[in-house]
Amino acid sequence: MGDGAPAIDVVVLGAGQDIGRSCILVSFCGRRVLFDCGMHLGYSDERRFPDFRYISRAGRFTEAIDCVIISHFHLDHCGALPHLTEVCGYDGPVYMTHPTRAITPILLHDYRKIMAERKGVAGFYSADDIDRCMDKVLPLSLLQTVHVDEELTITAHYAGHVLGAAMFSVAVGSVCVFYTGDFNMAADRHLGAARVPVGLRPQLVISESTYGTTLRDTKSARERQFLHLVHATIERGGRVLIPVVALGRAQELMILLEAHWERMRLSAPIYFSAGMVQRASLYYELYARWGSEHVRSALFGDGGVADSAASGTNDEEEEEEEDDDDDEKEVTDGGEDARGGSEGEGDAAGGGRSANGGVTSDVASRARGEAEDGTKAGDDTVAEDDACAAAAATPCRGARARRACGASPGARAANPFGFSRIEPFDRSTLRTVGPCVLFATPGMLDSGASLEALKAWAADARNLVVLPSHCVPGTVGHALLQGKTRTLALDGGRTTLDVRCGLSLASFSAHADSKGIFTMLRQLQPTHAVLLVHGESGTMHELRSRIPHELKIACYCPQNGAAVTIALTHQPLAVAIDPRVWPPRKAAGRPADEPAASGGDEAPAATAATARGSKRRRAPVELCGALVATRTRGVDGSANGASLRLVPAEVAAAELGLRPHRVAFSARIPLPAEPRGAEAALHAPSAIGALHAHLERVLPAQGLRLDAHAIAHGSLRVAREADALALSWALEDDPLAERVIACCEDWAELQAMGT
Numbered sequence: 002m003g004d005g006a007p008a009i010d011v012v013v014l015g016a017g018q019d020i021g022r023s024c025i026l027v028s029f030c031g032r033r034v035l036f037d038c039g040m041h042l043g044y045s046d047e048r049r050f051p052d053f054r055y056i057s058r059a060g061r062f063t064e065a066i067d068c069v070i071i072s073h074f075h076l077d078h079c080g081a082l083p084h085l086t087e088v089c090g091y092d093g094p095v096y097m098t099h100p101t102r103a104i105t106p107i108l109l110h111d112y113r114k115i116m117a118e119r120k121g122v123a124g125f126y127s128a129d130d131i132d133r134c135m136d137k138v139l140p141l142s143l144l145q146t147v148h149v150d151e152e153l154t155i156t157a158h159y160a161g162h163v164l165g166a167a168m169f170s171v172a173v174g175s176v177c178v179f180y181t182g183d184f185n186m187a188a189d190r191h192l193g194a195a196r197v198p199v200g201l202r203p204q205l206v207i208s209e210s211t212y213g214t215t216l217r218d219t220k221s222a223r224e225r226q227f228l229h230l231v232h233a234t235i236e237r238g239g240r241v242l243i244p245v246v247a248l249g250r251a252q253e254l255m256i257l258l259e260a261h262w263e264r265m266r267l268s269a270p271i272y273f274s275a276g277m278v279q280r281a282s283l284y285y286e287l288y289a290r291w292g293s294e295h296v297r298s299a300l301f302g303d304g305g306v307a308d309s310a311a312s313g314t315n316d317e318e319e320e321e322e323e324d325d326d327d328d329e330k331e332v333t334d335g336g337e338d339a340r341g342g343s344e345g346e347g348d349a350a351g352g353g354r355s356a357n358g359g360v361t362s363d364v365a366s367r368a369r370g371e372a373e374d375g376t377k378a379g380d381d382t383v384a385e386d387d388a389c390a391a392a393a394a395t396p397c398r399g400a401r402a403r404r405a406c407g408a409s410p411g412a413r414a415a416n417p418f419g420f421s422r423i424e425p426f427d428r429s430t431l432r433t434v435g436p437c438v439l440f441a442t443p444g445m446l447d448s449g450a451s452l453e454a455l456k457a458w459a460a461d462a463r464n465l466v467v468l469p470s471h472c473v474p475g476t477v478g479h480a481l482l483q484g485k486t487r488t489l490a491l492d493g494g495r496t497t498l499d500v501r502c503g504l505s506l507a508s509f510s511a512h513a514d515s516k517g518i519f520t521m522l523r524q525l526q527p528t529h530a531v532l533l534v535h536g537e538s539g540t541m542h543e544l545r546s547r548i549p550h551e552l553k554i555a556c557y558c559p560q561n562g563a564a565v566t567i568a569l570t571h572q573p574l575a576v577a578i579d580p581r582v583w584p585p586r587k588a589a590g591r592p593a594d595e596p597a598a599s600g601g602d603e604a605p606a607a608t609a610a611t612a613r614g615s616k617r618r619r620a621p622v623e624l625c626g627a628l629v630a631t632r633t634r635g636v637d638g639s640a641n642g643a644s645l646r647l648v649p650a651e652v653a654a655a656e657l658g659l660r661p662h663r664v665a666f667s668a669r670i671p672l673p674a675e676p677r678g679a680e681a682a683l684h685a686p687s688a689i690g691a692l693h694a695h696l697e698r699v700l701p702a703q704g705l706r707l708d709a710h711a712i713a714h715g716s717l718r719v720a721r722e723a724d725a726l727a728l729s730w731a732l733e734d735d736p737l738a739e740r741v742i743a744c745c746e747d748w749a750e751l752q753a754m755g756t
Contacts, residue, residue: 007569009178009205011532014051015039017561018538021077021473024051025180025207025534026066030173032153035069036180036207040080042445043475045116047124050081053089055562062091068149071097071138072182073166074104075246076112077473083109086137087130094149095138098157100165100288102140104248106131107280111247115448143167159196161185162511163249164284164291170201175648176569177203179525183535184209186517187220190256191285191417193293195513197524202646205567206527210536210558211471212514213544227254227507228261230465231438234503235269239463241438244451244478250469250509251440252285252418258438259422270434272426274441274450285418299417426450431457444469445476452477456491456498464502469509482506518544522552530567533558627653650733664732665716669725670745673753689721692748699744703737717741 009029015022015037022041027034035056040049057065062085069091071079079101085091097105109131116125126134141147146156152174157167162183169180179201188194217223234241245251251273258271285292289300426439431454441451446468455477458464472478480489481504489498513521522531531548533541533556541558548556557565626647648656693707705714712719716731717738726745730738 007176009176009529009567009569011205011207011557011559011565011567012055013534013559013561013563013565014053014055015041015561016077016534017559017563018536018541019561020211020471020535020537022049022051022081022561023072023078023182023535024081026056027171027178027180027205027207029178029204030152030176032067032149032173033065034153034155034171034178035066036169037072037078037182038069038080038082038085039075039077040084041473042076042080042447043473043479050084052562053085060089062089063093066091066093067153068094068096068155070155070169070171070180071095071101071105072160072169072180073097073163074101074108074248075163075183076108078182079105080109080112083126083130083134086134087126092137095134096141096147096155097138098165098167099140099142100284100291101167102135102138102165103287104165104284105138106135108247115443118448158198159193159291161188161192161195163246164192164288168195168197170198170203177201177205179203179206179527181206181208181521183211183511184513184517184521185511186513186520188293189220189253189511191252191293191296192291192511195517195521197521199524200526202526202528204527204529204569205532206522206525206530207532207534208518208521209512210518210533210541210544211512212510213518213533213536213540215514216516217508217514223508224257227467227509228257230467230503230505230507231258232261232265232267234463234465235267235436235438237463238436239461239465239502240434240436240458242451242454242458242464242466243438243440244444244446244455244466244468245440245442246444246470247280247442248284249511250444251442253509253511254469255420255423255440256417259420262422269436269438271423271438272440273420273423274426274439286416296417428453445472445478446481447476447478452491459498459500459502462501462503465505466502467505467507469507471510515544519551522548527554529569530555530557532556532565626650629653629656665729666732666735666738667727667729668738668742669722669727670742670749671725672749692719692721692726692745695748696741696744699747700740705741719745 007030009027011028012026013024014026015024016039019041021039021043023037023039025036027036033056038051042049053062056062069082069085071082073079079097082095082105086095110128113125113128113131139147141155141157143157143159146154148154154172156170156172158170160166160168160182162185166183168182168184171178171180184195185192186195231241243254245254255271255273261267262271285296286300289296292300423440426441428450439454441449441454443449443451446452446455455466459466466481468478468482472482477489477491481500484504487500489500490496491498531552531554533544536544536558545556545558548554555567559565627650628645629648630645654660689710689712690707693705693712696703696705696712703714705712710720714737715734716729717734718729719741720727726749728738728742728745
């Protein structure tokens with residue numbers, strides 16, 4: 002932080018004019034927060050990790066950072082976390098949502114296994130490092146506000162994108178920074194749309210910009226095109242390879258294809274690489290409350306739909322999804338190539354930590370335990386469901402949900418992640434299998450089952466490779482998307498691959514497009530600046546030129562290693578806390594925010610996990626300032642209402658163009674006539690001191706001080722004249738003045754009675 006006026010300092014360690022290695026250091030109000038800690042999958046040397054020397058040249062990372070926040074489980078957002086905690090030595094708090102906490106170690110172990118098989122593990126973290134790192138994570142729930150310390154708070158908001166993904170608002174007093182991570186403003190089949198806290202008005206929004214210049218076709222049009230390409234390939238005797246991330250787009254496309262196969266009565270098999278669907282089913286059932294309305298309806302019946310805050314859906318989005326379902330019934334052929342785009346998602350190959358690639362029993366039980374331990378922090382928290390696995394068999398009770406699951410009216414809906422038409426794939430049949438669809442990891446074709454399938458199928462012109470997500474430079478997928486050559490060099494140039502099969506980029510990204518980004522910004526209403534990350538340079542610069550023009554706010558898109566300082570023109574909001582109420586008095590043997598056990602016995606001390614996961618219940622505080630109404634605008638820019646915010650009075654006056662006007666008051670309280678000797682005594686310091694002592698007894702904890710021959714507090718002043726007490730005060734101290742006047746009148750009566 003610089004000297005002088007308060008400011009927000011941002012240093013981009015990764016994802017600056019680039020996709021991959023997301024890592025942003027934000028400093029404000031004496032706090033330093035690290036948003037995401039990802040790796041770049043296009044590098045295998047030291048460039049794969051962020052340059053942590055920007056945090057601390059001396060390597061004192063725990064002292065240099067107040068907390069680390071991970072937005073979701075993709076490796077370009079979390080892949081460097083074990084390196085930071087176990088290699089660099091950071092030992093402070095790490096926050097992520099419960100689903101992210103459950104899934105992240107699976108992907109980290111998968112990727113490390115791939116690295117060990119292909120390139121060795123020199124300079125890479127170990128399996129034990131991953132386990133120790135995840136033991137340090139503090140999971141939190143949606144809308145749960147966590148107090149990192151007495152002033153620094155973080156709150157998670159539903160982001161869509163992938164299971165467990167969250168946006169975060171981080172605040173110190175009235176200064177707030179909002180980090181979007183990767184988010185999606187459109188609901189799909191298995192996840193809801195992002196839920197933006199409308200009117201939050203953070204000073205700074207740090208937003209991804211992957212699709213910042215793209216305006217996508219409707220979802221139904223993109224799905225029709227995808228189904229047409231797959232259907233046509235199967236009809237001509239070809240095979241379809243769909244490289245995917247283990248969890249995320251894979252489930253979206255599987256739900257879509259399985260419904261299409263049912264409608265069209267297709268018999269060609271749909272395969273998946275080992276371990277992927279088992280893990281997906283487990284985690285999507287455990288954390289079904291994070292799913293779309295369709296998913297929650299299928300797993301919980303109509304009762305699950307009420308929990309809309311978890312999914313982020315709304316009525317308008319639900320109606321659009323109904324229209325999309327109707328459109329899909331007409332899909333048989335036709336359409337053009339899907340529009341391109343980028344989706345900066347780090348992924349890992351299939352196969353779990355067990356030898357057979359499935360989910361080991363201890364992983365499954367740990368995930369269930371975390372789901373059951375989801376923190377319930379009052380009405381503001383969307384807690385993880387504690388019976389998701391058992392509820393997976395719950396029949397669907399709603400016409401809309403039954404139709405979404407592909408069932409006929411009156412039928413019971415099945416588990417949407419059951420995938421009855423999708424089966425495991427035997428790699429030994431790669432070159433002999435007939436027409437089929439194969440979902441294989443990783444999504445960037447850089448290793449694993451997807452690369453093996455590409456090598457086996459690329460030379461056949463009847464086959465098709467559908468890439469549903471962005472591939473970073475340096476990967477096989479990126480080379481295919483460039484389309485500059487049909488000959489690929491693999492294995493460090495030792496192998497060449499002749500690519501004759503069809504290629505298609507299906508725009509099924511879980512990122513917000515240009516419209517979604519502007520919708521998010523208009524809802525948040527940032528007051529000072531927008532900072533763009535996670536996007537290609539050209540896209541970010543074009544978006545940077547549009548935001549100031551359309552939203553009248555500063556916009557930055559720094560490169561990796563660059564620093565941005567945003568001066569804060571408004572002082573932090575004043576918050577008065579009564580010391581008699583906060584901090585709460587601690588009872589022996591239990592935390593301050595935990596009530597005593599019934600029967601008068603002290604409650605046992607909370608475990609570390611419970612203490613970390615619980616929401617602190619703080620006493621009410623007095624907010625001092627002036628309410629200012631700000632006109633709000635809709636997505637189309639038209640005025641649609643007003644929002645209220647509390648600011649210091651001088652800030653409100655400056656914003657409204659008002660000249661300061663001080664209102665002052667005075668009062669005199671007559672004193673009884675006294676003999677000269679006694680009157681002289683009253684003028685002595687002991688006399689005004691006696692009044693001060695009386696006020697201290699009657700009005701404790703008001704901070705009234707004895708100053709020379711007067712009593713003072715703020716603008717309030719009480720002095721002794723010859724025959725009266727003279728009081729003066731300003732408007733802001735009027736409530737206290739009324740109480741002091743009443744006490745002084747009582748004291749004067751006591752003096753008249755000679756007591």
